[in-house]
Every structure is written in structure tokens, then in C-alpha cells.
Amino acid sequence: xxxxxxxxxxxxxxxxGRFETHVVEDATPEMSLLELLDRLxxxxxxxxxxxxxxESDCREGACGxxxxxxxxxPHGPVPQTPSCRQHLRAFGPGRGGSxxxxxxxxxxxxxxxxxxxxxxxxxxxxxxxPVVRDLVVDRSSLDRLIxxxxxxxxTTGTAPDAxxxxxxxxxxxxxxxxxxxxxxxxxxxxxxxxxxxxxxxAKLAHLALLPHGKLERTRRAGAVVxxxxxxxxxxxxxxxxxxxxxxxxxxxxxxxxxxEKLRAAFRR
Amino acid sequence: xxxxxxxPAATRHRPSTxxxxxxxxxxxxxxxxxxxxxxxGNLKVYWGRQALDGYxxxxxxxxxxxxxxxxxxxxxxxxxxxxLVAHVWAAVALWLRGRxxxxxxxxxxxxxxxxxxxxxxxxxxxxxxxxxxxHLLDLTVGLIVAPESWAAQGPDGLIPAYxxxxxxxxxPLMAAYYTFTMFxxxxxxxxGWRTLLQDWGITGRRIRVVWATIGALIALAxxxxxxxxxxxxxxxxxx
Ligand code: HEM
Ligand code: SF4
Ligand code: FES
Numbered sequence: 001x002x003x004x005x006x007x008x009x010x011x012x013x014x015x016x017g018r019f020e021t022h023v024v025e026d027a028t029p030e031m032s033l034l035e036l037l038d039r040l041x042x043x044x045x046x047x048x049x050x051x052x053x054x055e056s057d058c059r060e061g062a063c064g065x066x067x068x069x070x071x072x073x074p075h076g077p078v079p080q081t082p083s084c085r086q087h088l089r090a091f092g093p094g095r096g097g098s099x100x101x102x103x104x105x106x107x108x109x110x111x112x113x114x115x116x117x118x119x120x121x122x123x124x125x126x127x128x129x130p131v132v133r134d135l136v137v138d139r140s141s142l143d144r145l146i147x148x149x150x151x152x153x154x155t156t157g158t159a160p161d162a163x164x165x166x167x168x169x170x171x172x173x174x175x176x177x178x179x180x181x182x183x184x185x186x187x188x189x190x191x192x193x194x195x196x197x198x199x200x201x202a203k204l205a206h207l208a209l210l211p212h213g214k215l216e217r218t219r220r221a222g223a224v225v226x227x228x229x230x231x232x233x234x235x236x237x238x239x240x241x242x243x244x245x246x247x248x249x250x251x252x253x254x255x256x257x258x259x260e261k262l263r264a265a266f267r268r
Numbered sequence: 269x270x271x272x273x274x275x276p277a278a279t280r281h282r283p284s285t286x287x288x289x290x291x292x293x294x295x296x297x298x299x300x301x302x303x304x305x306x307x308x309g310n311l312k313v314y315w316g317r318q319a320l321d322g323y324x325x326x327x328x329x330x331x332x333x334x335x336x337x338x339x340x341x342x343x344x345x346x347x348x349x350x351x352l353v354a355h356v357w358a359a360v361a362l363w364l365r366g367r368x369x370x371x372x373x374x375x376x377x378x379x380x381x382x383x384x385x386x387x388x389x390x391x392x393x394x395x396x397x398x399x400x401x402x403h404l405l406d407l408t409v410g411l412i413v414a415p416e417s418w419a420a421q422g423p424d425g426l427i428p429a430y431x432x433x434x435x436x437x438x439x440p441l442m443a444a445y446y447t448f449t450m451f452x453x454x455x456x457x458x459x460g461w462r463t464l465l466q467d468w469g470i471t472g473r474r475i476r477v478v479w480a481t482i483g484a485l486i487a488l489a490x491x492x493x494x495x496x497x498x499x500x501x502x503x504x505x506x507x
Contacts, residue, residue: 072375127371190378192387193362194369197466205471225286233369234285234362237463238383252471259469261286 001117003027003088005040007052008122010131013138017131019120027117029089033076034059034066036088037121037135054135059084061246064182067189068135069122074186074244082184082246091117124189128196128231139185141231142199149223150203152212165211178206178256180247187241187249193233198241200224201253204260218267221260228257285365288358293467295355296460302348303453304486307493313506317430321422324429356397363390385459392456399449406436415439434501443498450495454487461486 003024010017024040031039034056041051057065066083070076076086121135129137167175179202187198204224207213213220235254242251283291309327312319331340377383405411407429410418415435422428437443461483465476500506 069375073378122373125371125373125375127369129371192370192383193366194371195366226280226284229285230280231369233366234289235466236362236366236386236389237459237466238386240378240383243378251466252473252476255466255469255471255476257469258286258289258467259471262469 437501
């Protein structure tokens, strides 16, 4: 299977980037996006060209290290799936290829061997994510959000007995749902306003549900919203963040940002 | 996540983005309330000339003699004007902040995106702003775009709102402009109302559904109640 890749190359944070076109002739439908880039890099290395830099670690959707923009969609055309779990078999032919939503094997039916697949791969785009090199971006703006308030900073003493602090089943489940965020930053790149409300809201909603997290709830809300204001944009309810989020964080996380902030404002 | 790039210390905005969003939300609700009540008042047109003219005249007299003539009307006008300035100022400031935050590389809209409600907020808002000016010049002050027969006061001392309205909407282009604008306003309210959920931190699953439904119904009522009037004038049902 032949894949034509238009890929972003940028030598340093200060350098102007550019698109380069390469062709991988021997791609297979089983390949993930990252494996396609691996294959391309092998090819480039054989030709004595610098390989394309991109980030990955677990390659199973758990760590949040990967993330590139494919045909204008952060992570790639398959909704709510990290780049490492996006397989060529699920892509429709042609640029902007309307993705085949069921990524099962039947999807390869519309991908005859030898059909041309065109992918435009660039970094996650946001002013808060400066490009380090090629497809690698610096997402430490998310770390700074976590430093500002995305943590629990209380003295808890020695390890408590298992059932000392009871948490209701529904609260525990909900907290876990919000805790599923892998910190990939795709929501920020998807947002036409460069907002990080989905990421920040997931953290706020998660910690507000748990006994230790609750202790700093008011301070945390102020700190996180302040930090959001400093480095990210406003939310206008585009909802594009939800469409790309590999952890399935819902729009209610975005609402949780202002819920926590308003609650804090009335507690002063 | 590498920290290879030095970033300047975060710059806090003044007023904060949070504050601007609250301005947007509160003034937006003022407009929704106004538009809804205005639509409700417009329904008098279906009861005929006297009903509408009487209503228009009452708007000027309400509160009198306890309050000066037209004072309630002017209080409402000033509230709306202040809200309008604040709403537009906050909208532009937020838009600029969003532009700056997304950076210089623009993606095309995502193929499956359901964000077209949000995308139309600023262009739709600008359309509404222009409409507000045209509408006031047309039917309130009667300058420039008013029909020839526009009158500030009828011989009977009543405000001839009915005749002015019929005269204005008898011009097909004007009628079409008003009708289309009602859809723009309804669309603006439909998405704006959903945004209020995020602005005011409403997270409950059931209340979010109920809230969004109320917004859609308000938007629908405004289209049905208002947009029908120019069409009924054009087809001669209201004359
Ligand atoms: C006069 C010109 C107007 C402009 C330029 C304008 C512009 C905007 C924009 C850009 C937003 C989105 C803000 C954001 O989320 O980033 C917005 C929100 C909103 N607008 Fe307007 N608008 C106008 C008039 C109106 C009118 C007449 C109504 C009601 C009938 C209205 C109701 C709302 C509501 C309810 C919201 C949601 C509040 C929010 O975003 O937090 N607007 N407006
Ligand atoms: S909220 Fe979703 S898209 Fe955003 S960083 Fe977390 S996992 Fe990634
Ligand atoms: S590499 Fe870990 S989530 Fe993709």
C-alpha cells in the first residue's frame, strides 16, 4: 500500500518550519501512524537523511506522549483515539480522508491494495505548545497547570486503614472517569481558541470528588483558572476538544472549571 | 514532556478571561430576555392595529404618573445600550485572546466537527449589531431606511406602530432581511444558551439536557413569533 506523507520539518524552536513530501511504498493496513513514521524514518536513514522527530512511549494509549495532527485533526482521523492507536486500515483514501469510523477489518474493503493514501502530518498546534523539533512540541504549559493546582498538597499522616475514608461508589467511578486524562494535550490543539479547559476541568472535577482533594478545593480553583488565563484561550463551547480526547473526557469537565471557580468566588 | 523551550512567565489578562465570560453571559441573558419579551409584545400585531399601537403607546406611558413619561422606556433602553457595549467589547476581547492562544498555524475545521454553532457566534453577532442599527433607524427613529409613510405619532395621539410596520415590510427586500435576521438571532441564542452551561458551571447531566432544551425552545419561539410577521405582511394577511 502506497502512502504519500506531507510532513512538518522544523529544525529548532526558532526556525521556520516547512512541509516535506515523502512516499512510503510498502505500508500495510495494520500499521499505526507511528509505525508508518518509523518506516519512513528507516527509509530516510537509509538515504542518509535526518529522521523525523516525534514523541511516543507506551504505544498503547496509556501514557499521553504521542500526538500529531493528521489531515487537520489532532491525533488523527479516528475519533477519541491517540495517534499510537490510529491504524491505516481505518483511514479513508485521499486527503482529509473521511475516516471509516469502524476500525474493524471490514474497513479495509475501501482500501484496495495500491490505493493512494495521502496524509498531512504536523505537530499539535497551539501557541501554548511551541515546536521543539519536527513533530515534537513542548507541552510543559500543561505541567505548569498541574503545578498551579492539579495536585493534592496536604499532610495525610501515615497510611490510613483501607476503610478509614469511605468514598461512595458513584463518586469513585466519576472521579476515575475524570482521572482518565492522559495529558496528551490534543484538546488544546483541537480548540480553535487554544483553550485547555477540558484538561484543567478533568483535573478539577476529579480532585473535587475525593476527600483529600476537597481540602484544597477553593485554593485550587483559583490557581488553576489563573494559570489557564495566563497561557491558554477562552472557551466558546466549540466542543472540538471532546471529539479528539482519547480518554473520553466529557464537556461537563469544561463546565467544572467555572463551577469550581464560581464556588471559590462565593467562599472568599 | 520536555521542557526544552523557555517560556515567558504567564501573563494574566486584565480583566480576566473568566470575568469577560461572565460579562458575556450576563449581558447575553439580558438580550435573550429582551428579545423574548419583545417577541411577545410583537404578537399583538396578530390582534390588529389597535392592539399593537396601544401596546407601543403603553410602553411610553408605563409607570406614569408615578414616574416621568417614557422613563421606564428609557431605563430599558439604557440597560440595553450598556449591555450591548459590554457584550460586544467582551466578544471582541475574547476573540482576540482566542486568536492569540491558538497560535499562528491554523487547522481547517475538523471534518466531523459539531462546532458550527460556535463558529457563527462572531459573524452572527456582527450581523445582529448591524440589524439593531437598521431596525432602530427603520422603525424607531424613522430615518434613512424608513418607508416614506413613517410617522412618529398618529393623529389620534397613538404611536402608529402598526402602519409603520406594514409600510416597512411591504418592501420585499426589507421583509426578507428581517426574516433572515430572526434565524441568525435564533441561532445565536441557541448556541449562546448552551455556552451558558459552561460559563456558569452547570455539570448535572439531567439539568444540562433540560437547560439546552429550554434554549432551543426560546430560539424556536423567537423564530416562529417574529419571522412570520414580515412574511404575513408580504402575503397580505397583515395589512
Ligand atoms: C449586537 C451584537 C452582538 C454581538 C457582536 C454578539 C457576539 C457574541 C459572541 C461573539 C458570543 C460568543 C462569546 C464566546 O463564547 O466567546 C456571544 C455570546 C452570546 N450572545 Fe451575543 N452578540 C450580539 C448580540 C446578542 C443578542 C441580541 C443576544 C440575545 C438575543 C445575544 C445573546 C448571547 C448569549 C446568550 C451568548 C452566550 C453567552 C456567553 O458566550 O457566555 N447576543 N455573543
Ligand atoms: S483531556 Fe483528553 S485530550 Fe485533553 S489532555 Fe486529557 S486525555 Fe488528552
Ligand atoms: S504513545 Fe503512549 S499514548 Fe500514544
